Amino acid sequence: MQITDVIATDRLGFRFNSSEIVSDVTFALKRGEFLGIVGPNGSGKTTLIRLLLGLLKPTDGSVTLFGQSAALFNEWQKIGYLPQKMATFNPHFPATVREVVGMGLLARKTFPRRTSRGDRESIDAALALMDINSIEGKLIGELSGGQQQRTLIAKALVAGPELLILDEPTTALDPEGRERFFATLKNINTDKAVTIIMITHDIGTIGQHASKLLYLDKNLIFYGGFDDFCLSEDMTDYFGEHSQHLICHRHEAEGPGIR
Amino acid sequence: MDFLDLFSHGFIQRALVTGCFIAVLCSVLGTFLVLRRLSLIGDGLAHVTFGGVAVGLLFGAYPFYMAIPIVMASALGILKLIDKARLYGDAAIGIVSSLGIAGGILIASAAGGFNIDLFSYLFGNILAISRVEVWTSVLLCFCLIVVIALYYHELLAITFDEESAKASGIKTTRINRILVLLTALTVVLAMKVVGIMLVSALLIIPPVTALQFARGFKTTIIISCLTGIVAVMAGVTISFVLDLPAGASIVIVSFGIFLVSFLGARLRIKGISRR
Numbered sequence: 312m313q314i315t316d317v318i319a320t321d322r323l324g325f326r327f328n329s330s331e332i333v334s335d336v337t338f339a340l341k342r343g344e345f346l347g348i349v350g351p352n353g354s355g356k357t358t359l360i361r362l363l364l365g366l367l368k369p370t371d372g373s374v375t376l377f378g379q380s381a382a383l384f385n386e387w388q389k390i391g392y393l394p395q396k397m398a399t400f401n402p403h404f405p406a407t408v409r410e411v412v413g414m415g416l417l418a419r420k421t422f423p424r425r426t427s428r429g430d431r432e433s434i435d436a437a438l439a440l441m442d443i444n445s446i447e448g449k450l451i452g453e454l455s456g457g458q459q460q461r462t463l464i465a466k467a468l469v470a471g472p473e474l475l476i477l478d479e480p481t482t483a484l485d486p487e488g489r490e491r492f493f494a495t496l497k498n499i500n501t502d503k504a505v506t507i508i509m510i511t512h513d514i515g516t517i518g519q520h521a522s523k524l525l526y527l528d529k530n531l532i533f534y535g536g537f538d539d540f541c542l543s544e545d546m547t548d549y550f551g552e553h554s555q556h557l558i559c560h561r562h563e564a565e566g567p568g569i570r
Numbered sequence: 571m572d573f574l575d576l577f578s579h580g581f582i583q584r585a586l587v588t589g590c591f592i593a594v595l596c597s598v599l600g601t602f603l604v605l606r607r608l609s610l611i612g613d614g615l616a617h618v619t620f621g622g623v624a625v626g627l628l629f630g631a632y633p634f635y636m637a638i639p640i641v642m643a644s645a646l647g648i649l650k651l652i653d654k655a656r657l658y659g660d661a662a663i664g665i666v667s668s669l670g671i672a673g674g675i676l677i678a679s680a681a682g683g684f685n686i687d688l689f690s691y692l693f694g695n696i697l698a699i700s701r702v703e704v705w706t707s708v709l710l711c712f713c714l715i716v717v718i719a720l721y722y723h724e725l726l727a728i729t730f731d732e733e734s735a736k737a738s739g740i741k742t743t744r745i746n747r748i749l750v751l752l753t754a755l756t757v758v759l760a761m762k763v764v765g766i767m768l769v770s771a772l773l774i775i776p777p778v779t780a781l782q783f784a785r786g787f788k789t790t791i792i793i794s795c796l797t798g799i800v801a802v803m804a805g806v807t808i809s810f811v812l813d814l815p816a817g818a819s820i821v822i823v824s825f826g827i828f829l830v831s832f833l834g835a836r837l838r839i840k841g842i843s844r845r
Binding site: 364404405417 | 605723726727730731736737785790
């Protein structure tokens with residue numbers, strides 16, 4: 312790994328009850344890169360994300376965050392995380408949008424964690440970035456799916472992370488919301504040089520935005536830039552009709568190729 | 571007798587002061603427990619308290635002090651069962667709870683002779699609380715509320731989404747331990763107010779009442795505390811005036827407040843949907 316890598320894995324693997332969930336994943340991302348992680352359901356994408364965040368201990372290999380082993384890493388304010396919404400979110404939780412966004416600041420505080428004027432300004436900025444200032448006093452359970460998702464994204468961004476990890480962030484969004492979400496993401500990625508890792512099934516759109524692609528099916532099947540991407544035959548089941556979109560966004564003149 | 575004369579009695583004053591402090595503690599803690607779907611941990615630990623009290627009575631020690639370490643150890647045991655035996659929370663609580671009550675019954679049956687004492691712990695007797703017990707309870711309540719205030723942001727974050735909280739560097743295992751240990755101490759304290767059998771009502775009913783009108787997390791906690799205080803004050807007063815058991819009166823008043831707030835919230839929702 313080079314010192315400039317924001318995140319790197321080396322032959323990362325995870326086994327549970329002797330079954331292999333993730334195996335032999337090696338990649339490295341620099342500041343401002345955007346990695347799209349794709350793969351069929353059950354291919355280990357979310358497990359990979361949980362390994363990167365230290366929520367699971369790898370059974371093989373290692374994760375390095377900002378030049379430091381994940382086991383020793385403690386600058387969690389540098390990482391924003393948006394989990395799969397439906398899996399973790401209680402829609403009846405009695406917290407306002409502002410309170411939810413404020414929870415994202417915890418990582419940059421030390422005990423006892425108190426809200427400062429700077430925190431309030433950060434919350435205002437995150438609310439404005441996601442265009443949800445007008446609903447800051449509403450309960451999260453009263454919002455539409457799209458508004459809830461924007462609130463959770465604001466929570467992931469409020470501490471000003473240098474690495475943003477998103478697990479299927481566009482599932483609750485309508486096409487207009489998705490477009491707006493990707494526009495915001497592009498702004499964060501290019502203007503602020505935030506490194507992004509995003510799990511998605513939205514293969515058509517990820518081709519437009521990501522600079523690198525990781526295709527996972529328990530083993531690492533493909534990792535690299537779109538210029539190197541060629542669809543092998545065992546990928547066609549997953550990519551199917553989307554292979555056109557994925558490749559065409561990058562190779563408009565050439566179209567997809569099957570190797 | 572003038573109604574206000576009621577409050578000139580020392581034992582009523584002691585009951586109200588202690589009851590209000592414990593109501594605030596239960597209401598704050600209960601809000602986190604209810605939202606984490608751990609409402610019944612209070613009930614389970616109260617049953618363990620029964621075992622602890624029986625041990626205390628058997629050895630002639632003050633049951634309150636004997637119950638504290640036993641209930642704290644049981645609270646950590648529940649966490650271990652959830653984590654290591656991969657049990658659901660309610661199953662782990664059920665195991666520890668039944669073990670506590672079975673142990674208590676066995677000790678009571680083997681020792682005999684302290685059934686009347688045990689009865690006062692089962693159903694509470696806040697009107698008989700001593701001056702020393704008032705100060706002990708108030709001091710402990712104050713300390714526990716300070717601990718909750720210090721860990722407020724961590725408790726809120728893991729209550730909202732434990733995985734995200736862990737990913738932001740919060741030591742969730744430590745915070746979970748703090749939460750169950752606070753609950754253990756609170757249950758032992760609340761035993762004097764409403765008794766072992768009714769202690770979970772103080773942890774559950776005020777927060778669910780507040781959730782009917784929730785406009786934010788902090789306001790939920792404030793409404794929950796106010797509900798608890800009103801229930802204790804009204805319950806103690808009714809108990810004295812009508813010569814009813816204090817613990818049961820507090821619980822019935824709490825339920826009455828919940829019912830009114832629930833119906834009020836339904837009417838409000840109907841009113842909004844008709845507009």
